[in-house]
Amino acid sequence: MIENPYLPIKTEVLDVIEESSTIKTFRLKPESLLHFKAGQFIEMSIPGKGEAPFTPSSSPYEKDKLEITIMKAGRVTAMIHNLKKSDIVGLRGPYGKEYPLSEYEGKEILLVGGGVGLAPLRALFLALTHDIEKYKSVLFCCGSRTPSDIIYKDCVLDKWQNLDKKRVKFRITVDRKDDSWKGNVGLVTTTLDKLEINLKNSVSIVCGPPIMMKFATFKLLEVGYKPEQIYLSMEKNMSCGIGKCGHCRLGNFYACKDGPVFRYDKISYIHEIWD
Amino acid sequence: MDLYFINKPNLDRLVKSLSKIYNIFAPVKSGNNRFYKKVGDEGLEGATIGEIRTVEPIKSFYFPARARIAEYFSKENSNKSEKPFAIMGAKSCDLVSFKVMDYVYAQEPFRDPFYMSKREKHLIISSDCTCYGETCFCVAIGIMPYPAEGFDINLSEVEGGYVAECDSLKGEQILKEYFKLFQAAEPYIGKREANRKRLKEDLLGHVKKSRIPQKDSIQKAFKSKFDSGLWEETAKTCVECGACNMICPACHCFILMDQKKDNGFEKLRMWDSCLLMHFARVAGGANPRKFLGQRLRNRFDKKFNFFPDTIGKFGCTGCGRCTEACPGKIDIREVLSKL
Numbered sequence: 096m097i098e099n100p101y102l103p104i105k106t107e108v109l110d111v112i113e114e115s116s117t118i119k120t121f122r123l124k125p126e127s128l129l130h131f132k133a134g135q136f137i138e139m140s141i142p143g144k145g146e147a148p149f150t151p152s153s154s155p156y157e158k159d160k161l162e163i164t165i166m167k168a169g170r171v172t173a174m175i176h177n178l179k180k181s182d183i184v185g186l187r188g189p190y191g192k193e194y195p196l197s198e199y200e201g202k203e204i205l206l207v208g209g210g211v212g213l214a215p216l217r218a219l220f221l222a223l224t225h226d227i228e229k230y231k232s233v234l235f236c237c238g239s240r241t242p243s244d245i246i247y248k249d250c251v252l253d254k255w256q257n258l259d260k261k262r263v264k265f266r267i268t269v270d271r272k273d274d275s276w277k278g279n280v281g282l283v284t285t286t287l288d289k290l291e292i293n294l295k296n297s298v299s300i301v302c303g304p305p306i307m308m309k310f311a312t313f314k315l316l317e318v319g320y321k322p323e324q325i326y327l328s329m330e331k332n333m334s335c336g337i338g339k340c341g342h343c344r345l346g347n348f349y350a351c352k353d354g355p356v357f358r359y360d361k362i363s364y365i366h367e368i369w370d
Numbered sequence: 371m372d373l374y375f376i377n378k379p380n381l382d383r384l385v386k387s388l389s390k391i392y393n394i395f396a397p398v399k400s401g402n403n404r405f406y407k408k409v410g411d412e413g414l415e416g417a418t419i420g421e422i423r424t425v426e427p428i429k430s431f432y433f434p435a436r437a438r439i440a441e442y443f444s445k446e447n448s449n450k451s452e453k454p455f456a457i458m459g460a461k462s463c464d465l466v467s468f469k470v471m472d473y474v475y476a477q478e479p480f481r482d483p484f485y486m487s488k489r490e491k492h493l494i495i496s497s498d499c500t501c502y503g504e505t506c507f508c509v510a511i512g513i514m515p516y517p518a519e520g521f522d523i524n525l526s527e528v529e530g531g532y533v534a535e536c537d538s539l540k541g542e543q544i545l546k547e548y549f550k551l552f553q554a555a556e557p558y559i560g561k562r563e564a565n566r567k568r569l570k571e572d573l574l575g576h577v578k579k580s581r582i583p584q585k586d587s588i589q590k591a592f593k594s595k596f597d598s599g600l601w602e603e604t605a606k607t608c609v610e611c612g613a614c615n616m617i618c619p620a621c622h623c624f625i626l627m628d629q630k631k632d633n634g635f636e637k638l639r640m641w642d643s644c645l646l647m648h649f650a651r652v653a654g655g656a657n658p659r660k661f662l663g664q665r666l667r668n669r670f671d672k673k674f675n676f677f678p679d680t681i682g683k684f685g686c687t688g689c690g691r692c693t694e695a696c697p698g699k700i701d702i703r704e705v706l707s708k709l
Contacts, residue, residue: 097483101637105443142442143628143635168654332652337480341623347679370658
């Protein structure tokens, strides 16, 4: 008998972490193990209310728990934001293609994230730093609207800064500063100027809102990255997660099964990719 | 391929016997249209085996408009064993839609258990078209008005009965089991071929009027018209009802919804329509196909560009149902002719 791919796994909310006024991280414990790789997504549901796709933000090496960082953006996410510790939700997955880590080995890796787009990049960052000796270096460029919109503050601004100062570097910027902010001000694309990276041996991975992905990609092309060196996490309406319901079609692909991670050269011909 | 002849009284007997194993559905005429009705206990009960396709597409049997697919956190299989269906009188334009449906629902690594079990258990006794409808255009896109594959048994109407052909093990077993009901087909084969040739030629003459591009140039023509005003122009009379999607044998999209069940909840799968505003919208409201023209183009993109690239077939079977169903009088043949 074929397993039912639509059946969610019963999952307990262990903790809810407030990241910003609109973003929360949910720490979850599914009843049965659900091994995801960085970049893959899961479908999370509130029984009777609805279901939506999210990319876990925790380390893929953590076996029995996972974290999902969610921005309050629509009907389902608003309901998810009302969840409390020990509430029950459903999870299905993981689905889709992960970041191809083996292709990144020995390379200088540039991560470009904006807003809640940092979520999948956090899982990727944790996977990369788990085996940091495999990679030449990691530069993490993070953009947020204001200092209070920065998510994973204790990691981004503190803990991660001291991981491996030689190999792992950060460029953090905000669009608009406040009185407390002493760092860079400007769109995340401004952090891509004067990169100290050997572009020939580099890959860049971008995740963020569509408009940010568009301009970050154009900027990367401008500074010399080739389309085949740019990896994007495409946000589409992934409903079934398994390439059947048709909602997330992107040219000849389905974002849910052929993505959500795509190499830019594979999808650059498609109309509507940034919409 | 072995061919046999079965006369009308014997087909009635066969149906009566098969109805003990299968719930048999066959086209029954109402007005000028045909609808699947349950038959079998009394034989064919006035079913129309020939003529043209039914109003509803065959996908309804394999991928129902609304189906329960999971109960929250219940490990029990909601795919309960039911008496299998036998579908009689399905036409070529419905059978070729299985190429699309199988690609979607039987694809690894996530095969759809509900679809798969129906595909395994159900029986298809198809039949040749014996005439064509005004909106029929299968031959323009390379599909014949008589089934070539994908059936268990096919029936071609000839005087006094049918030439039966089988295309599966299931079909062969039935022919073997009910061997006494069949006769040698030799005297009828020539007539079957003549009927097929005549209908094909008549239909070719009919579709010629629509000026649909040559089948091998449709995809290229679609690509060249991607950014043209055709879509916005065509969408002017579209009322966004989604009827074209619902009635299409090759439209497979669905939406998942929850509903209450006893003390818990269950997940439903319902047909969805890419013409509707919400279809591709994501959280926060971003929508890659905000305009109706974009959504209408998307329907043609999927059928005449995506499927040719992914499975080497059109996602359209030329059945003409969408043209009949459209309250905005959008005629798929006319749109194709403007490519």
